[in-house]
Amino acid sequence: MVVEGLLYTKEHEWARVEGDTATIGITDYAQEMLGEIVFVELPVVGKEFQSHDEMAVVESTKAASDIYSPVKGKVVQVNSELESKPELINEDCYKMGWICRLEIADRKSVETLMDSKQYEEYLEGL
Amino acid sequence: MPFISNTPEQQKQMLADIGLTMDELFADIPAELMAKSFDLPAGASEQQVRERLAELSDKNSTDLICFLGGGFYDHFIPAAVNSIISRGEFYTAYTPYQPELSQGTLQAIYEFQSAICRLTEMEVANASLYDGGTAVYEAMMMALRITGRNKVVIDDSVNPIYRVMIHSYTRNLRIELEETHCKDGLANREQILDRVDDQTAAVILQNPNFFGCIEDFSDIAAAVHKKGALLIVSCYPISLGILKTPGAMGADIVTGEGQSLGMPVSFGGPYLGFMASRKQYVHKMPGRIVGETTDKIGRRAYVLTLQAREQHIRRDKATSNICSNEALCALTALVYLSLLGKEGLKATAQLCADKASYAYQRLMKISKVQPHFRAKWFFNEFVLDLPCEAAGVIAKLIEEGFAAGFPLSRYYQGMENSMLICVTEKRTKQQIGMLAEALESVL
Numbered sequence: 001m002v003v004e005g006l007l008y009t010k011e012h013e014w015a016r017v018e019g020d021t022a023t024i025g026i027t028d029y030a031q032e033m034l035g036e037i038v039f040v041e042l043p044v045v046g047k048e049f050q051s052h053d054e055m056a057v058v059e060s061t062k063a064a065s066d067i068y069s070p071v072k073g074k075v076v077q078v079n080s081e082l083e084s085k086p087e088l089i090n091e092d093c094y095k096m097g098w099i100c101r102l103e104i105a106d107r108k109s110v111e112t113l114m115d116s117k118q119y120e121e122y123l124e125g126l
Numbered sequence: 127m128p129f130i131s132n133t134p135e136q137q138k139q140m141l142a143d144i145g146l147t148m149d150e151l152f153a154d155i156p157a158e159l160m161a162k163s164f165d166l167p168a169g170a171s172e173q174q175v176r177e178r179l180a181e182l183s184d185k186n187s188t189d190l191i192c193f194l195g196g197g198f199y200d201h202f203i204p205a206a207v208n209s210i211i212s213r214g215e216f217y218t219a220y221t222p223y224q225p226e227l228s229q230g231t232l233q234a235i236y237e238f239q240s241a242i243c244r245l246t247e248m249e250v251a252n253a254s255l256y257d258g259g260t261a262v263y264e265a266m267m268m269a270l271r272i273t274g275r276n277k278v279v280i281d282d283s284v285n286p287i288y289r290v291m292i293h294s295y296t297r298n299l300r301i302e303l304e305e306t307h308c309k310d311g312l313a314n315r316e317q318i319l320d321r322v323d324d325q326t327a328a329v330i331l332q333n334p335n336f337f338g339c340i341e342d343f344s345d346i347a348a349a350v351h352k353k354g355a356l357l358i359v360s361c362y363p364i365s366l367g368i369l370k371t372p373g374a375m376g377a378d379i380v381t382g383e384g385q386s387l388g389m390p391v392s393f394g395g396p397y398l399g400f401m402a403s404r405k406q407y408v409h410k411m412p413g414r415i416v417g418e419t420t421d422k423i424g425r426r427a428y429v430l431t432l433q434a435r436e437q438h439i440r441r442d443k444a445t446s447n448i449c450s451n452e453a454l455c456a457l458t459a460l461v462y463l464s465l466l467g468k469e470g471l472k473a474t475a476q477l478c479a480d481k482a483s484y485a486y487q488r489l490m491k492i493s494k495v496q497p498h499f500r501a502k503w504f505f506n507e508f509v510l511d512l513p514c515e516a517a518g519v520i521a522k523l524i525e526e527g528f529a530a531g532f533p534l535s536r537y538y539q540g541m542e543n544s545m546l547i548c549v550t551e552k553r554t555k556q557q558i559g560m561l562a563e564a565l566e567s568v569l
Contacts, residue, residue: 059434
């Protein structure tokens, strides 16, 4: 399932850009591939990331995956609910399962992301 | 056929690719440790080998009355320990590699973890590490991961062998390691707190420390936490029968050498490292962890859990390259603790402390012997100053049938005349008296 209006990376992160902030999560494809998620290591609020920097880790029963920052920016909020309920990513990866919010530091870094149509095509090619 | 999977041509190519000669590749091995020759003698019969080995082992003195401590301790081991651990179902030195098939082994490890948690008053423990030294190194790396910082402060009252190990493990890492110098046999609070800043990941201390002195680190824990750093405490498990636990002091990671829990002192081991921490840090812990769960029809079952931290899944980003544990030694510790029970452990610890206290009083009656530290509190080890070099006195006492103590000059400058003496529950009043007389006669 791919949601319209979001932006995507090849590493299967999504970003919802609203004004100067981007909300980040992982896609339905990613949560499906990972299986039952048991732990999320959230970034620290205030930390700054370049695009493609490792920002979080999602652990499932069979793998641990790094989550890369889709844009350049500073963490302004994290979804602390994931600390006790990591399964929210499996249940609702695009809403309740969001990981963090970034204050975008470089608009250009947003332009390199795929839109939902491009991401769908990219998935078909995998 | 040589057990080398590549040809001389391939070796030449590999060396050319990295731009080294074979000698340069092995340059880190000190010259005196390099093999002089690989021209081995012809094979020998079983009987010849046994005779040769017996000849070599006869060079050891195994009947000395032991007052040696310094990290490894001569405690009484009930015969039941060996008899239980050598049962075929248990008898493997290694971590299970098809783990869920080995429910008995997993249960034993789970119970070992529970015992370590209760002993240290911490929330989670792993399935064990190689020894006390690697455990404290792993704890340090864990603190660096948790805090994302780069500086570590370690007091020199921590076992010098552990410190040597930490230095050699971290030689090629960019970690700022600072040593503080203990004061009157206790952790140097002033120096430690002076060095802890917003880049400090952890402070590493030991209780009882290498000199046997005991203290409460609660104040240091609180001060270290204020700076966002962690407190790592290495401990001697038998002492926890009567001493305030590292958990109660506010330590974040607790490690130790488990040899005293039913394993004999032996040159080179095998020994047993243990590690416990707070639940919030479990994802940063190294090594295997066994968890309890239920199978699909509701029966109690044990599994290796949180494996995504480990090397076989996380590859280069694993919390450690440890992917094993000291299974048989952990089982030994568990059996020993189960046989002693809570009261037995308390009684053993109390006996050690009482006998050490008696030995201290007795040895202090020798006019030429002085205490080294003013600190009054020790567990079962203490430091005495002699009027001459301790190493020479200790050598003379070996002739008299005593392993009388450890010469501290081996690791500490300015302690040429100091010796570390250890007394466990195994030493008798008579043996202590004999040591005192022998010591007086050689001074």
